[in-house]
Amino acid sequence: MTTPTLRDVALIAGVHPATASRALNPLTRPQVNAETARKVLRAAESIGYQPNPIARSLKTARSSTIGLVIPDLTNPLFPPIVRGIEDVLNAAGYNAWIVNTDNDPDREETQIESLRSRQVEGLIVATARRNHPLLVQLHAQGVPMVLVNRRVDGLDLPSVTADDDTGIGLAVAHLVEQGHTRIAHLAGPQGTSTGVSRARAFRNALLDHGLVNDAALTVECGYWSESEGAIALRKLLDSGTTFTAIVAGNDLIALGCYDVFAERGLHCPDDMSVIGFNEMPFLDKMRPPLSTVAIPQYDIGVEAARLLLDTIEEPDRHARSILLAPSLVVRSSTAPPLSR
């Protein structure tokens, strides 16, 4: 036997389905003639009709809202991405609700649950870790989702990221041209796809330039933050390994190096060159202005929002990943090594 539908109820009660629907909902029942309402309720009971709460919520509570899940709003990378996302969503009649997880998986789970309980129509997620059971589960439940800046291992979700290979390639080539041969990498957390792909791109770029890849010259940071960048550089300097330039996993890690340069009396770029990644705001005003790999942050947001709207409209479309091309921005934190 098939599940009874609203149409069946309406047919038995001899009313229009819209009338049957109003009669079945206590909030709208007063709009219906009392005798009719009774007929509808009796009909519904006679065939065991149960309103479908999911269908009801889709009908009455389409939210026109998207949730943005951000790991750390104090990272200046994210606000321009958010702006790109919002401009596309607003133009399409959607609102964006932003939640900030502070890199805390428990907080993330609660936040996403709260968004879903309010029927957001999809999620744009910038918190992805390579191993991320919550996102795997949401994907299995059919939640429209787009990843931004990060990916999850083995999960075919639409994503928008910068082309890390090309970006790190540009950074290493720039340092090699300046004459550096001992180049260190302060890598981002290896639990994130971005951390891994940049570290891998760094190794490949050294090989491309015929340089030895000394494992001692790569140190992993616990977070994408200034303080973790400083910790990693202190560790590297204390190890006694020699190097004249640093490719930082991102700009915040590079700015953490500035603190250590000051502590240790190192002059940048004479004693040590450093290059960042992202082109966060205000780098041109730093002392020294930070060389970096610029990624099109606003456009990453724009593309992510478009992908999500596509996914909502056409859920079965094959997952696409979009890579956006980065570019080199040379400022004064990189220069030829003094000792060459």
Next chain:
Amino acid sequence: MTTPTLRDVALIAGVHPATASRALNPLTRPQVNAETARKVLRAAESIGYQPNPIARSLKTARSSTIGLVIPDLTNPLFPPIVRGIEDVLNAAGYNAWIVNTDNDPDREETQIESLRSRQVEGLIVATARRNHPLLVQLHAQGVPMVLVNRRVDGLDLPSVTADDDTGIGLAVAHLVEQGHTRIAHLAGPQGTSTGVSRARAFRNALLDHGLVNDAALTVECGYWSESEGAIALRKLLDSGTTFTAIVAGNDLIALGCYDVFAERGLHCPDDMSVIGFNEMPFLDKMRPPLSTVAIPQYDIGVEAARLLLDTIEEPDRHARSILLAPSLVVRSSTAPPLSR
């Protein structure tokens, strides 16, 4: 005659109110014996009982969610405030949904409407303009609300702001001590309480130090932004007025001055001193490191969240405004004028 209640329905039907409630809701009706459900529906109809949708939403849809309304996430002032708000809310079992209005009143209205349609339990609003009909209306509707960093003229809402008078007083006193007598003010937008109170504090501080308040030395910026700061300073320099120091309405306006110094070949601080307001991140790494008035951003968030939770629990408590004390941070963008 008083409005019939659920208790009345239950009494007439001879059932427990919880049973009556389940019978009246089609989603839960199957949990009730069919004969009982019919009795309840008949009883409800006989006395004209209508379920109260607001009471229902309070019961079934208490969201444990607060909306944060932010004017511009790319202003680095806001993320630390957001973090303070979230830490308090999360500890109290609440989630925060952030919306970014991009200083656009239409976007703000849509965003706030979307938050309210999802039953957020209160709002923390950082977008307030002095004349803000939407906030006046929300307040009249009894929406629990706390203003942060800004206030609305003539509206008694709880608010948390920095003590602008004291902060600007510290900045002016510092410049006067250095020997400056011709001090300019690049004021924030005068449609915001913060813009007005800092400009007023500036005038008062000049008087306190026996300096002439030359109206030509104050220029208003259209937004709290670098680009508007640059525009205002160009205007001031082009006017031919002489001055040796600038009190900027906030740090972004001060950083906009750096761009103009570079354009016009002015050396900071030798040719021109400038001091900001807020102590946004990374100022210590700027060229030159920016002197500023630090406000306790995280604590502003903490206090705002506490005020809102108080307001939700005790709606009739008299509105309180909290002023947090700022402090002077002297770096290298302020020095004695060369010509003294």
